[in-house]
Amino acid sequence: MHDQVLILDFGSQYTQLIARRIREQGVYCEIHPCTRLAPPRGADVPALRGIILSGGPSSLSDADAPPFDPAWLDQGVPVLGVCYGMYLVAHHNGGEVRGGGSHREYGAADLETIGEDALFDGIPGTSPVWMSHGDSVTRVPQGFTTVARTASCPIAAISNPARRQWGIQFHPEVTHSRDGVQILRNFIFGICHARADWSMGGFVDEQVDRIRAQVGETGEVICALSGGVDSSVAAAILHRAIGKRLHCIFVDNGLLRMGERESVRAEFADFDLTVVDATERFLSALHGVTDPERKRKIIGEQFIRVFEAESHRFEHARWLAQGTLYPDVIESVSFKGPSATIKSHHNVGGLPDDMKLSLIEPLRELFKDEVRVLGKTLGLSDERVWRQPFPGPGLAVRCLGELTAARLEVLRQADAIVDEEIRAAGLYRDIWQSFAVLLPVRSVGVMGDSRTYEEACAIRAVHSTDGMTASVAPIPMELLTKIASRITNSVRGINRVVYDLSSKPPGTIEWE
Numbered sequence: 001m002h003d004q005v006l007i008l009d010f011g012s013q014y015t016q017l018i019a020r021r022i023r024e025q026g027v028y029c030e031i032h033p034c035t036r037l038a039p040p041r042g043a044d045v046p047a048l049r050g051i052i053l054s055g056g057p058s059s060l061s062d063a064d065a066p067p068f069d070p071a072w073l074d075q076g077v078p079v080l081g082v083c084y085g086m087y088l089v090a091h092h093n094g095g096e097v098r099g100g101g102s103h104r105e106y107g108a109a110d111l112e113t114i115g116e117d118a119l120f121d122g123i124p125g126t127s128p129v130w131m132s133h134g135d136s137v138t139r140v141p142q143g144f145t146t147v148a149r150t151a152s153c154p155i156a157a158i159s160n161p162a163r164r165q166w167g168i169q170f171h172p173e174v175t176h177s178r179d180g181v182q183i184l185r186n187f188i189f190g191i192c193h194a195r196a197d198w199s200m201g202g203f204v205d206e207q208v209d210r211i212r213a214q215v216g217e218t219g220e221v222i223c224a225l226s227g228g229v230d231s232s233v234a235a236a237i238l239h240r241a242i243g244k245r246l247h248c249i250f251v252d253n254g255l256l257r258m259g260e261r262e263s264v265r266a267e268f269a270d271f272d273l274t275v276v277d278a279t280e281r282f283l284s285a286l287h288g289v290t291d292p293e294r295k296r297k298i299i300g301e302q303f304i305r306v307f308e309a310e311s312h313r314f315e316h317a318r319w320l321a322q323g324t325l326y327p328d329v330i331e332s333v334s335f336k337g338p339s340a341t342i343k344s345h346h347n348v349g350g351l352p353d354d355m356k357l358s359l360i361e362p363l364r365e366l367f368k369d370e371v372r373v374l375g376k377t378l379g380l381s382d383e384r385v386w387r388q389p390f391p392g393p394g395l396a397v398r399c400l401g402e403l404t405a406a407r408l409e410v411l412r413q414a415d416a417i418v419d420e421e422i423r424a425a426g427l428y429r430d431i432w433q434s435f436a437v438l439l440p441v442r443s444v445g446v447m448g449d450s451r452t453y454e455e456a457c458a459i460r461a462v463h464s465t466d467g468m469t470a471s472v473a474p475i476p477m478e479l480l481t482k483i484a485s486r487i488t489n490s491v492r493g494i495n496r497v498v499y500d501l502s503s504k505p506p507g508t509i510e511w512e
Helices: 014-023 070-074 084-094 180-190 200-215 229-245 261-267 279-285 294-311 328-331 367-379 404-426 477-490
Strands: 004-008 028-033 048-053 079-080 094-098 105-113 126-133 136-137 145-149 157-160 165-168 220-224 246-252 273-277 317-319 359-361 433-447 449-465 493-501
Touching: 014 028, 014 180, 048 084, 048 180, 070 084, 079 084, 084 094, 084 136, 084 157, 084 165, 165 180, 165 367, 200 220, 200 229, 200 359, 200 367, 220 229, 220 294, 229 246, 229 367, 246 261, 246 294, 246 328, 261 273, 273 294, 279 294, 294 317, 404 433, 404 449, 404 477, 433 477, 433 493, 449 477, 477 493
Parallel strands: 004 028, 004 048, 048 079, 079 165, 220 246, 220 317, 246 273, 317 359, 449 493
Antiparallel strands: 094 136, 105 126, 105 145, 145 157, 157 165, 433 449
16 A cells, blocks of 8 residues: 555645646655545554645635535644645634735745745745735644745745644645745655655556456456557556456547548557447437537447447456546546536546446546556557547537537548648647637638638647646747648638637636
């Protein structure tokens, strides 16, 4: 059992970054909603080495402030409160927290440490940090001391080594906090004394043992293989665990990119691979549907029905393997405590209640960048490992409005042009995702001295590391112009191309 740091999430957009920063140090951690109750007093939790209370958008004085079980502060392990988490540490120890006021602070600030404290060991006396808060601690609890401040926030960090509790007003997990990683290292290693015993090599061995125990000696597994990095890595782990009892199925649902079916068949020729043409089935089920949530749920159910039908060919097939990742789970089931579900992922929130197969999801605890490292550990090719993410619902979430074979073909052609030009420019590996989106918006154009009235296409390109946040990729104007010209000249049905300048948040990477 690995040493573990538990993160309680109060809705911060940065919570996943805390988890990633800790995992990067080789320490396993999990995110749980703030609604989770603490173990009973005296319960033996041998792997737990520390607790982090995340930030969040709420104020302690809000009528609907997130719930918190104060028994988490009495688990006998160190506690670090970040921003909103600091208010909880202060409040439940008898300190005072006030909303708004003169201590409101957003953006960069210079943190000045006061005296010596284990949390700031090796940190310069002044260090740039990232602030984002409205409330402030105005009176330090008895037994605590102020160990850092900024020009606008006189109580920017508090410490009580005797109770093993700390609170910091800033966000160490974001890159804007220059020494943030070292501060987290001080907490998990210097204060929690956690072991760096979590690695991709160890993860593979654990998953192989887990899969063998779950499936048994005769069980067979159906693997939903799309050819993307997630399902490829999942298939590789399963193949290592059960060999020929793994049966991969590629479903052509009519929502794929150009040439996808042929490339997957060629690339995975060494697998037990079945290609199922379910185009008519999916498009019929999606006929007239424009709501993105309904699209995702319909696609999720249709996938399951196809896999169930195919599983009948294998006597002992009782399991369905998927490449579900941690961000899929977080965004689909409101793992972020009080925050709302962002969107149902087809392979999580879109699964039918009466599905006949049990799930195996060996990547469910990993972020995308961790999956890529795992892929290399398993010996997968760079082409597979570094392929840009492609959504499970396919072009359905990039073809806004009604899905028809004709509109999907228009989008498919435009998307192929974006892919070709990004690769030719040598930018494919540098960009997290780059693709085309077909918009249900018609505009007047002119081609060959004739009036056109056709749909618009959006180009989307972003930088990211785990899919939880994303920034706009600055594609050179010459390249954008070239892509736009190729699309409008060669794709019948599009007469206007726009470039999406939205980051995540406030937008999501996909349009639906």
